[in-house]
Amino acid sequence: MVLISSVDTPTLGDRSYLAHDGRVALVIDPQRDIDRVLKLAADEGVRITHVFETHIHNDYVTGGFALAEATGAAYHVNDEDPVAMAHTPIRDGETVPVGDRMRVRVLATPGHTFTHLAYLLEEREETGWKPVGVFTGGSLLYGAVGRPDLLGPEHTDALARHQHASAQRLAELPEDTLVLPTHGFGSFCSASQSTAAASTIGVEKALNPAVTLGLAEFVDTLLSGLDAWPAYYARMASANLAGPAAGVLDAPRRADAAEIRASLEDGGWVIDLRNRVAFAAEHVIGSVNIGLDGSFATYLGWVIPADASITLLGETPEQILEARRELSRIGVDPAAHATGSVRDWAGDQLPGSYPRAGFAELAHVRHHRPVAVLDVRRKLEHAQAHLPDALLIPLHELLARIDEVPDGEIWVHCAAGYRASIAASLLAARGRTVVHVDDDFDAALRAGAISAAVPEPVG
The missing domain is CATH 3.60.15.10 (Ribonuclease Z/Hydroxyacylglutathione hydrolase-like)
Known part of the structure; x- marks a missing residue:
């Protein structure tokens, strides 16, 4: 059989x-x-x-x-x-x-x-x-x-x-x-x-x-x-x-806090693999959050430049090996890694942080004062329903269009929080003041926590 x-x-x-x-x-x-x-x-x-x-x-x-x-x-x-x-x-x-x-x-x-x-x-x-x-x-x-x-x-x-x-x-x-x-x-x-x-x-x-x-x-x-x-x-x-060889699955070389800082100063990319809650609470300033708990390789390959020098930050060696395996599947070879905690990675540099919120909090804040909102979903998602007056820049376009993001505080959302975390970290790495809307857009819409514009029915 x-x-x-x-x-x-x-x-x-x-x-x-x-x-x-x-x-x-x-x-x-x-x-x-x-x-x-x-x-x-x-x-x-x-x-x-x-x-x-x-x-x-x-x-x-x-x-x-x-x-x-x-x-x-x-x-x-x-x-x-x-x-x-x-x-x-x-x-x-x-x-x-x-x-x-x-x-x-x-x-x-x-x-x-x-x-x-x-x-x-x-x-x-x-x-x-x-x-x-x-x-x-x-x-x-x-x-x-x-x-x-x-x-x-x-x-x-x-x-x-x-x-x-x-x-x-x-x-x-x-x-x-x-x-x-x-x-x-x-x-x-x-x-x-x-x-x-x-x-x-x-x-x-x-x-x-x-x-x-x-x-x-x-x-x-x-x-x-x-x-x-x-x-x-x-x-x-x-x-x-061309007939690619099998992927390299071993951890790349280890980097210390000084090397992480030097990489950032030289234009390298430091990718924090932790979940978005941990990253928002504390992270190396200048690092970007692409968590292993989502479509990690897809979004790293989509957002990060092809020629980037990448350093991976993970809490455990197992996270580094998982990320290395994921990246090998799309032909990305990270240059270095570090494990431990934010304090280990940041050295004598102070860590960064930014707040997280839900759509109900966003609606409440917008009722009392003007708030800039960035929607990083894709265009078809936006066409189905979107927050009035929100600026649409799909995540994969954000680096090229980052100058379009208005000054001041910016609230960033997607459909469920994962992409918004990547976007918020990209903006925070450039010194922007961000609030990560870590919430389910469709659930908030159904619950009445937000009001969204939707397409007019045809016919």
Whole structure:
């Protein structure tokens, strides 16, 4: 019997897969920290013989080539992808045997990229080959599809049309076939998000707009729902075409208080990994809070300049190693780290702090005096509902537009507090007076704690 296990990376919203028959295994879309896949294979007592890429990934550095090198497995990449490393090229319509009880059928499914492939896994039975699951990568997701706009606006419309055709092709598979996507669990590679934990072709045929809608309506719906994607995506494809090595997972060199201060003075970035409550109460002046309790790597890669020298601050060595692993997945190598407390990191420098508040407090203050409010959510979130007179600067645009933030006290909010903490710390590092609104926007709106402008209904 064929068994399929997922290796989840929730902070990036992705899944890799290992499938095996008890003896040999194949892996789909592995992340760069390949030790997780190697451990899973060892625990299952199987040998990895084949590694498959559904596409040249935009949201992480692949571990496919490194895993194939480490295991001696065949590394399967679309023949049309101009990769520089050794690989086994494959094309639409080919069938790849994996041992004597599994095989993989290659299906062209352009849309997320032009050369995207899906892989139908089949198991040998007495009566013939039975489909088990289809690894759909960034094609057919749970209730959605992968974004068609990551290759640039000049290709978006064509790729959106390809996504529809590819979804229709996949919908022709048997209805009990498992749908096994790489994206769609919080990844910005997904055009929308679903809370589903599993799905089948039958479920997607009934619910997925890429299957249920006609071409024109689907394209209009898909394109109208697209918003910004992380800046670091622009660097991932070139890294993946080159055949990246496995990620470095050891802690970078240790820095003391003097080195932390020198890094800040030299234009380096000092990233505090603690949660936003601890950071607001006390932090090294000039440091930026990107907590490990949220989408750490996504927002660091989105906000911090690509060429930045990064020092990580964590309370424990385990936090540093977790951050190093997260960053390796997007090709970021921090220069140094320190552990301990703010007093250890700041040395003889006084720590900084700023207040936190809720939306009810913000409403109360605004009732009594003028208050500047900065909304750092994305544009589509803002369009759904927003505070009147709040200045919208999405978090990923804040560094480039920081001069637009008005003088004086500024109250910073997002949807739930995590992004607002990053923004507040960026402003505080530049000497601004900030209040971090650490609260749930939607909950405050429902409770009547705030009044927000919402779009007028159409029709």
